[in-house]
Amino acid sequence: MEKKQDNLYVSTLARGLKILRAFDESHVSLSLTDLVSRTGLEKSAVQRMAHTLHLEGMLERDPNTRRFRPSHAWLQLAYAYYWSxxxxxxxxxxxxxxxxxxxxxxxxxxxxxxxxxxxxxxxxxxxxxxxxxxxxxxxxxxxxxxxxxxxxxxxxxxxxxxxxxxxxxxxxxxxxxxxxxxxxxxxxxxxxxxxxxxxxxxxxxxxxxxxxxxxxxxxxxxxxxxxxxxxxxxxxxxxxxxxxxxxxxxxxx
Amino acid sequence: MEKKQDNLYVSTLARGLKILRAFDESHVSLSLTDLVSRTGLEKSAVQRMAHTLHLEGMLERDPNTRRFRPSHAWLQLAYAYYWSxxxxxxxxxxxxxxxxxxxxxxxxxxxxxxxxxxxxxxxxxxxxxxxxxxxxxxxxxxxxxxxxxxxxxxxxxxxxxxxxxxxxxxxxxxxxxxxxxxxxxxxxxxxxxxxxxxxxxxxxxxxxxxxxxxxxxxxxxxxxxxxxxxxxxxxxxxxxxxxxxxxxxxxxx
DNA sequence: ACCTCAAGTATTAAATAATAATACATACAA
DNA sequence: TTGTATGTATTATTATTTAATACTTGAGGT
Missing domain, CATH: 3.30.450.40 (GAF domain)
Known part of the structure; x- marks a missing residue:
């Protein structure tokens, strides 16, 4: 589903968002392979996106299980929304x-x-x-x-x-x-x-x-x-x- | 600040996140040029990122003022956080x-x-x-x-x-x-x-x-x-x- | 203790996809 | 109307992401 005949569309960014949206009420923590299956992205794409999101503070990573979770930054976004x-x-x-x-x-x-x-x-x-x-x-x-x-x-x-x-x-x-x-x-x-x-x-x-x-x-x-x-x-x-x-x-x- | 000697780091994604984080309690709606000055990104980069975020439902766009605002998706992320x-x-x-x-x-x-x-x-x-x-x-x-x-x-x-x-x-x-x-x-x-x-x-x-x-x-x-x-x-x-x-x-x- | 296999991590050549520069369009003010 | 600022569109160039693959680690089973 790499869509659009749209030369302003940045598909890499969309892929990153896809990672974020993979989390919901019944998917509260996801491993790399979970993310692969939920997003339909390539393994290496998921690897790079998750890595980047982690570095940027958008994903928490459990060092033991290596699973990713939403970070507090997700609440901060809500805070910004409320003001807006x-x-x-x-x-x-x-x-x-x-x-x-x-x-x-x-x-x-x-x-x-x-x-x-x-x-x-x-x-x-x-x-x-x-x-x-x-x-x-x-x-x-x-x-x-x-x-x-x-x-x-x-x-x-x-x-x-x-x-x-x-x-x-x-x-x-x-x-x-x-x-x-x-x-x-x-x-x-x-x-x-x-x-x-x-x-x-x-x-x-x-x-x-x-x-x-x-x-x-x-x-x-x-x-x-x-x-x-x-x-x-x-x-x-x-x-x-x-x-x-x-x-x-x-x-x- | 394009950082990292990190070949897994996806700078495009980081740039997109930067757009999201430009919004806060005193910046509730931002024009393209506002985003340029607040993020320090190139005009065309901001253009493409904002465009993509809009298409992906992460930013609302006022058709008259052409300013961007956080969307309801920001609350949905909070919802996922709460479950996690x-x-x-x-x-x-x-x-x-x-x-x-x-x-x-x-x-x-x-x-x-x-x-x-x-x-x-x-x-x-x-x-x-x-x-x-x-x-x-x-x-x-x-x-x-x-x-x-x-x-x-x-x-x-x-x-x-x-x-x-x-x-x-x-x-x-x-x-x-x-x-x-x-x-x-x-x-x-x-x-x-x-x-x-x-x-x-x-x-x-x-x-x-x-x-x-x-x-x-x-x-x-x-x-x-x-x-x-x-x-x-x-x-x-x-x-x-x-x-x-x-x-x-x-x-x- | 060892083996197996799944899952995560690292590396690279190839080329796609993002970039930056610039030109065009539109809206608002003087 | 003209001028200026802001938003929109286009394109050649190349930097960046990609995808493929190889390597490493760890958990479970025997």
Whole structure:
């Protein structure tokens, strides 16, 4: 896949990035040969890239196992990202306020292609690890946050997304019927919020409201997670919709 | 600075990384010429690297201003980092517990060379933006967390660090006298904790305890921040040391 | 203790792919 | 409009990466 008829494209750099992206939640430390198989690059290419990334402080290397791991530099990049995105600075104090006042898990989600990505998370319960750390990507159509953002778009865009964007069956109860997802988005447009249940995690209720820009389109949403053991959807809306909308209203999209 | 007599070193990749690292808290969006001046690379090199990084989804490009910004991919890398570091998974539930029980800002800090880096942060008050987001690096000697980690090392290492590691005068009251810093570290070794005040921020008290590995050395520490307006250091120790030590005790270094 | 094999490391000739120089285009200001 | 700064495009040259291969190390099995 050495692509492009593009004389500005530096394939060596792309290969190096490929090494970085070989790491994910189920590949936390990789040997040279692991990297070869995961990236599809030549052994010697991997050798040189990994070597360089190590020297440059982007990869940690365990001297015993000789396996590579992400370094702290990866967190530093996140730090730079946070400063670069103005929505973050606007949202963070509001989320802290909400978390403090309501004691519930609250997240900031942004649209990233056909996925959402969680950019801020303030967990208030012990919950699954993946649900507590930033940077997680989920198919937009599967999530309340994704649907509520889509609901601010034109009918055509919604239809296009519902037809083509990925849907992932995460739990037995995950909604995979695209027509039903479209209904959910239509409802969200009416209501100004979206609520889901058991979509990514069983017994988890998600309530989300959009952060609209001046054009009325939302690239950001705030989402809260509530355990469905104690309460049902109606009660969640009853109790948390108002504070949630207060929160989103204070954020500059 | 095209360095190395190293035939495995891929300088093109290093140049690309240099572009990424040109972004930080005071350089949130950079034009081509900005990148040239910040990296010291040739104009055409920057052109090709930025172009490639954009195509690979590592840089966002504003079509109007033609400036580059970090992309969501930078958060995804943080996500991979979190999974790769076992301390994180062990610490996160404990920090959440503490935050929930005590309602105070709590952070996980790790030693990264001669700096500490905050890898988890659970802010519970409105506080300065930089104090709320992960990935921030601070000189280890300036911080309670850095000192308490150092205090688990040998006398020689402590002496070496106190002599050579960087110290940054962040507030008028920041301790810059290296002998006094050494005293602070000695005290931390005795006490099993370190408390500071007004070091990075005025009217901020920092209390930190180490997370020791099986060898007794700490590469990680937990730190809490308390406003010094309402309470003094003794009261902070009185009130929070016990729960803090309970927290660190539950974390596998 | 020895052997085997897989995994990591080192070396090189060959040529691809990146470079640097320069020319062109566009946007903004005087 | 003209001038200047910034971004974009093109190309010959060659430095740099490549890919192939040989060497080294270490873990597991017998």
């Amino acid at each position: 995105d103005p929505v973050i600075a606007s949202a963070l104090p509001k989320l802290i306020e909400f978390s403090h006042a309501n004691g519930e898990t609250i997240n900031l989600a942004q649209l990233s292609g056909d996925h959402i990505i969680y950019s801020l998370r303030l967990p208030n319960h012990r919950t699954h690890f993946a649900s507590s750390i930033v940077g997680r990507r989920l198919p937009a159509l599967n999530t309340a946050a994704g649907r509520v953002m889509l609901s601010t778009r034109s009918d055509d865009e919604i239809a296009e997304a519902c037809a083509n964007w990925p849907v992932l069956q995460q739990t037995p109860k995950t909604l995979t019927d695209r027509a039903e997802i479209a209904n959910s988005i239509r409802a969200a447009r009416q209501d100004g919020f979206c609520i889901t249940r058991d979509q990514m995690l069983l017994n988890e209720i998600s309530l989300s409201a959009p952060v609209k820009g001046t054009d009325g389109i939302a690239h950001t949403a705030v989402q809260i997670s509530i355990s469905a053991i104690a309460v049902n959807e109606d009660e969640v809306v009853e109790k948390f919709l108002r504070p949630l909308l207060d929160t989103t209203a204070g954020i500059l999209g | 570091d076992p301390v994180i998974a062990s610490a996160l539930p404990k920090l959440i517990e503490f935050s929930h029980a005590n309602g105070e800002t709590i952070n996980l800090a790790q030693l990264s060379g001669d700096h500490i880096i905050y890898s988890l942060r659970l802010p519970n008050h409105r506080t300065h933006f930089a104090s709320s987001i992960v990935g921030r690096r601070l000189p280890a000697l300036n911080t309670a967390a850095g000192r308490v980690m150092l205090s688990t090392r040998s006398d020689d290492e402590i002496a070496e660090a106190c002599a050579n590691w960087p110290v940054l005068q962040q507030t008028p009251k920041t301790l810059t006298d290296r002998a006094e810093i050494a005293n602070s570290i000695r005290a931390a070794r005795q006490d099993g904790f370190c408390i500071t005040r007004d070091q990075m921020l005025l009217n901020e008290i920092s209390l930190s305890a180490p997370v020791k590995g099986t060898d007794g050395i700490a590469h990680t520490a937990v730190q809490i921040s308390i406003s010094a307006i309402a309470v003094n250091e003794d009261e902070v120790v009185e009130k929070f040391l016990r729960p803090l030590l309970d927290t660190t005790a539950g974390i596998l270094g």
